[in-house]
Every structure is written in C-alpha cells, then in structure tokens.
Amino acid sequence: MKNWKKSIITIAGVLLGNLLLAFTVAAFVVPYGIVMGGATGIGLTISHYVPVSLSTIIFVVNIVLFLMGAFVLGKTFAFTTIISTFVYPIFLSAIQAVPGIDSLTDNVMLASVYGGVLLGAGIGMIVRVGASTGGTDILALVFNKWFHIPIAILLYVVDFLVLGSQILFSDSEQVLYGILCLVLSTVVLNRVMLMGQSQIQLFIVSEKYKEIKERVLKEIDAGVTMVQIETGYGQKQQQGVLCVIQNRKLYSVKEMVQAIDPKAFITISQINEVRGRGFTMERIRYEEEQKLEEN
Numbered sequence: 001m002k003n004w005k006k007s008i009i010t011i012a013g014v015l016l017g018n019l020l021l022a023f024t025v026a027a028f029v030v031p032y033g034i035v036m037g038g039a040t041g042i043g044l045t046i047s048h049y050v051p052v053s054l055s056t057i058i059f060v061v062n063i064v065l066f067l068m069g070a071f072v073l074g075k076t077f078a079f080t081t082i083i084s085t086f087v088y089p090i091f092l093s094a095i096q097a098v099p100g101i102d103s104l105t106d107n108v109m110l111a112s113v114y115g116g117v118l119l120g121a122g123i124g125m126i127v128r129v130g131a132s133t134g135g136t137d138i139l140a141l142v143f144n145k146w147f148h149i150p151i152a153i154l155l156y157v158v159d160f161l162v163l164g165s166q167i168l169f170s171d172s173e174q175v176l177y178g179i180l181c182l183v184l185s186t187v188v189l190n191r192v193m194l195m196g197q198s199q200i201q202l203f204i205v206s207e208k209y210k211e212i213k214e215r216v217l218k219e220i221d222a223g224v225t226m227v228q229i230e231t232g233y234g235q236k237q238q239q240g241v242l243c244v245i246q247n248r249k250l251y252s253v254k255e256m257v258q259a260i261d262p263k264a265f266i267t268i269s270q271i272n273e274v275r276g277r278g279f280t281m282e283r284i285r286y287e288e289e290q291k292l293e294e295n
Contacts, residue, residue, distance in 0.1 A: 021122035
C-alpha cells in the first residue's frame with residue numbers, strides 16, 4: 001500500500017512539474033527568446049537554424065540523452081527519467097498550440113521573473129519526489145561516471161556551453177534576462193526542495209534540564225532529545241534539551257524555561273521541514289508512552 005502511494009505521489013509530482021515547465025517555456029521563454037540551459041536550450045539553438053518545431057527537437061534530444069543514460073547509468077536511472085523524457089515535449093507541443101499563450105505579457109522583465117520562478121518551481125517538484133528532469137543532467141552524470149569529475153562542475157560546464165551557443169543569435173538583453181531567469185530558478189528550486197512543514201527548533205542549556213524536559217513533555221506535548229554536553233566555562237558534564245515545536249508554541253516554551261531557570265541559555269532556529277514521529281507520523285503522548293514502557 002505504501003509503495004503504491006509513493007508511486008502515485010512520484011508520478012503526480014513529475015507530471016505536474018513537467019506541465020509547469022512546459023507552460024513556462026511556452027508562455028514566457030520562447031516568445032522573448034530568453035536564453036536557457038538544458039535540453040530546452042539545445043532545442044532553442046537548433047530550432048533557430050532548422051525549421052522544425054521546438055517540441056519535436058526537444059523530444060529527439062531527450063530520447064538520445066535518455067538512451068545514453070540508460071545504457072551507461074542503468075535501469076534505475078532510466079525508470080526515474082523516462083516520464084520526463086516523453087511527457088515534457090508532449091506537454092510543450094500541446095501548450096504551444098493554445099491560442100494567446102505567447103502573449104500573456106508584453107513586458108520582457110515580467111516574463112523573465114515569472115519564467116525563473118516557475119522554472120524553479122517545476123524542476124523542484126520533479127526533483128523533490130526523487131525523479132529526474134533528464135535532459136543535459138544526463139550528460140553530467142555520464143561524464144561523471146567516465147571521468148570522475150564532480151557533477152556540480154559538469155552541470156555548470158554543460159549549461160555554460162548551451163547558453164553560449166545561444167549567444168550567437170541573441171542580443172545582449174536576451175542574455176542578461178536569461179541570466180536573471182537562471183538565478184531566480186536556482187533560488188526557487190532550492191526553496192522548493194526544502195519546502196515542508198516549517199517548525200522551530202530549540203536547544204536549551206540549563207542546570208535544571210530534568211525539570212525542563214519533564215515540563216516540555218507534559219505541558220507542551222512536544223518531543224525531546226537529550227544531548228550530552230560539557231559547559232565551556234565551568235567544564236561541567238550535563239545534558240542539553242533539544243526539541244522541535246510548532247511556531248505558535250514558541251512563546252509558551254520560552255516563558256516556561258525562563259520561569260524554571262532565568263539563566264538558561266536558549267538558541268532558536270527556523271527549520272524548513274520535519275519528518276518522523278509527531279510530525280509526519282502519529283504522535284504518541286507522553287502519558288501513553290509511559291504506560292507502554294510499564295507494560
């Protein structure tokens with residue numbers, strides 16, 4: 001059951017991500033000739049010289065890269081890439097046929113901003129579910145396996161070459177807008193990858209750590225992890241209280257800790273995602289856990 005649910009989420013993420021990518025390219029990138037990396041960038045370059053539709057060129061490029069990746073990187077890679085390889089060109093062809101899709105805005109700056117944000121969101125949705133967008137990422141992975149050069153460097157080199165190929169027929173503004181689009185997509189991609197149930201993490205150092213632990217468990221109903229520490233100045237062995245709470249509980253925890261020990265040292269951090277018992281799994285209340293241990 002869990003495997004089926006995970007497969008459905010993965011497929012849905014890949015389809016929605018590719019649909020968003022196709023819409024963005026058709027609505028904001030192609031109409032203004034904004035330079036792009038990846039297979040789309042290769043397609044834009046070839047379509048400038050060869051009178052063939054962009055979606056057809058991208059489809060052929062994706063197939064060639066997919067076959068290379070499947071041969072060199074194996075079946076597991078092929079499975080996570082095959083959907084994007086075929087679906088993206090189909091979505092792009094269908095969306096480009098929608099009347100008025102290339103005239104949503106007449107402002108190039110607005111198109112670049114929307115293009116960058118939506119590209120990052122689309123790629124982030126695909127990568128977040130453990131799938132791949134395929135395209136030129138495959139080249140980086142293949143070269144990494146052959147020559148053991150870091151993937152990050154290879155990705156930059158490949159994208160630089162693809163972007164460079166478009167400079168030959170693009171003006172300076174199109175290149176600058178392309179760079180803006182690339183930067184925005186990278187920022188949004190990172191945010192989408194880390195997007196989740198935002199929470200607050202507290203680390204509390206106090207000589208009264210036992211009382212703090214008990215009251216956090218009982219009164220705040222939050223999980224606690226005890227961390228063995230040594231104080232720097234006094235070199236005392238004691239324990240620190242680490243807990244993750246919902247944002248609305250922060251005030252209550254701070255007031256409680258200050259009431260127990262006004263000298264307590266507290267660090268507060270915003271974290272992007274929490275997984276496990278009490279967050280993505282059902283919470284077991286402190287009293288229930290105590291009864292289970294007794295039994």
